[in-house]
Structure formats: structure tokens, C-alpha cells
Amino acid sequence: MTVDIRPAEACRYDVLALGEVMLRLDPGEGRIRNARTLHTWEGGGEYNVARGLRKVFGLRAGVVTALVDNPVGHLVEELILAGGVDTSLVHWREDDGIGRSVRNGLNFTERGHGVRGAVGVSDRGNTATAQLSASDVDWDHVFGTLGVRWLHTGGIFAGLSDTAADNLLAAVTAAREHGTVVSYDLNYRPSLWRSVGGQERARGVNREVASHVDVMIGNEEDFTAALGFEVEGVDDDLIDLDTDRFAAMIDEVVGTYGNLRVVATTLRSVRSASRNDWGAIAWSAPTGCVLARHREDLEILDRVGGGDSFASGLVYGLMAGEDLQTAVEYGAAHGALAMTTPGDTSVATRAEVLKLASGGNARVQR
Secondary structure (H helix, E strand, O other): OOOOOOOHHHOOEEEEEEOOOEEEEEOOOOOHHHOOOOEEEEEOHHHHHHHHHHHOOOOOEEEEEEEEOOHHHHHHHHHHHHOOOEOOOEEEEOOOOOOOOOEOOEEEEEOOEOOEOOEEEEEOOOEOOOOOOHHHOOHHHHHHHHHEEEEEEEHHHHOOOHHHHHHHHHHHHHHHHOOOEEEEEOOOOHHHHOOOOHHHHHHHHHHHHHOOOOEEEEEHHHHHHHHOOOOOOOOOOOOOOOHHHHHHHHHHHHHHOOOOOEEEEEEEEEEEOOEEEEEEEEEEOOOEEEEOOOEEEEEOOOOOOHHHHHHHHHHHHHHOOOOHHHHHHHHHHHHHHHOOOOOOOOOOOHHHHHHHHOOOOOOOOO
16 A cells, blocks of 8 residues: 555544635636626635545545635535535634624636636635634644544645644644644645745745655646756646656655655646646655556646646545556546536546546547
8 A cells, every 4th residue: 555544434534624715706708807797616725625535536524724704604614515525623713894804715716718828816815714723723633533534735725824834734743643644735826925935935834844744746836836846848838748857856856755655746738728738647665656648638628626636536546545556547537527617626426537547538428
């Protein structure tokens, strides 16, 4: 087995996410700037992984987050519950009436099409989750008494505030003390770090967290921006499939952080907002680097959340005791399917993921 996982009968949760859950406001095929109707979804980089593991793969999932006790907060709660994710560890903050001291996060998202790329406009300063401190959560109770087999968190939560970064470190430290596997998606977002120290600050936080992580996930840009590992000769706009360069980068990562059991990287070449080449590479000590089936010219409806669905497919494979090759195929297939539907979260089925991962196609099913 690539990672050692606590027995299910000893734990309340198969997977627990730590991160912010925002209300996504989506203009559909239109643009934010002239929208008259907005569709609502829930979403958040860490939460999306737990939701995928619950809704698509049937695992017991929960989320540690915070919301304001007002109608918007309860709308987000309703959406989380519809995804099957347990909300008993949600922390509720008193509403001050106008959001002066605390608020819920909003994320306006354009899907993009053709030459027009996807656009995300976050409105998440001073949110309830950003203010959630380590002292608000009894992590020893969560991991020791309740029991959690797998914790997933990431760089988006880390960038919300100094308080969030401290809380994240407390969580991953406690998780490892209690034998919980920790996965971390680097998920570098320049807008999150811009006003709080930029890339230098992001690298400082992420490097500290990395020493507590078992499974490190990201894309090729994340490993450079968030940790400082360079992939030589890669153009920012088009990533060609020279896996030797990514393998060299992964070797450097695991050479620096000996605690890592798995490193996984999505590989995406952007032909247009609607057509991407899509694949992934993963490493473990027993296997070395393995490559998922590469899908050239993949049609995209909504790319947001594709990386999160890759992560949940990969985690599911590892939790199911599959070899790394199978797990990375699950991840790449799930990410591909998630990008065919709108919203941050996946509405694929486990059967669809396994079929595509094993070489299935889009023929009509009757």
C-alpha cells in the first residue's frame, strides 16, 4: 500500500476537509459585468475534494469551516448538505448586520469560452473562515476521539490570513500525531497573497506546511510559485508533454521533503478556454513516476474544479488500496469528467470515472 490508512471502523470520517466554502455566483454563458441572472453553487478548493469523495465515490466526508449565521451562510450550508458532506464541524459566527466584522465568502466565476479565458472574482476578505483560529478547533478531539482517516487541505486556505495559516499548521501537526494521512493541494492563487507578502510569503508558509504532508498535489505552476521548484524549459502558456522535466522536478521535491509518500501533478496544455490537453503524472517511492492517459484536445465546459476532482479521484484510488497507476488514472478521468459540467463540484458517478479511467469513451449509453 502506498500510504498507511487508519481502519474505517476506528474513524467517524473517511475524509475531512479544512478550508473555506464560498457561494459561487455564475452568469452561465454570459459575463459577470453584464449579468442579470446568476446561478448559485457552493465551492472551495479543499471542500470540493471532500464533496467529490462523498458524492461520487461514496465515502464519509466532513468539512471544518466557518460561516456567518445569516441567510447567506445557511444557503451555503444547504448546498453543502445537498452534497452529502457532514456539517457538524462548521463553526457559526454571529452576524453583525452588514458584514463589517465578519462575512461569508463570495466567488463570481465566468466559465470562459474559446479565446476568452475563465475569470474568477473573489469577494472574501475578512470572512468567518479567515478568522477561524487554531484555538477554535479541538484538533486532538477531531483526530483522536472522532477519528479521521484522511485530511485534505491546501494553499487556498493557507493564504486567507495569518490566522488560517496557523490553524492549518495546527491541524496537519495533530493529524500526523494521530495517524491521519494528510494531503495538501498547493493551489497557488496570486490574488490571495498579493497584499500579504506575495509569492515570498506564500513560499514561506507552504514550505513550513510541506514537512507535515504525506500526499502533495498541484499543477506544474503551483510547484514553482508556491514552493520554488522550477520546471526547466516550460512555457507558461503551453505545457508540452516532456515528462522527464516534470520527473526531475518531482525528484527535487521529494529530495527536499523526505516525508512525502506521493507527489502528483496535473499536466494541462491550454489550446483555448474550451479545448485543453489534459493529463497527470504521479510519484511514489515504490513505483517512481507513472503517467496517466493523456487526453489531447479535451473539450471543456467549465474548467474550474477540474484539479480538485483530479485530487479526489487520486485520493479515492489510494484509499481503496489501488496501485499508483490506477489512482492517477482515476484522478485524471474524474478531472476530465468534472470539466464537462458547470460548477466547482463534480456530478459524475463512480461508474463513469472507472469506465473512462479504463479507456471508455463518450458513445451513447442505452
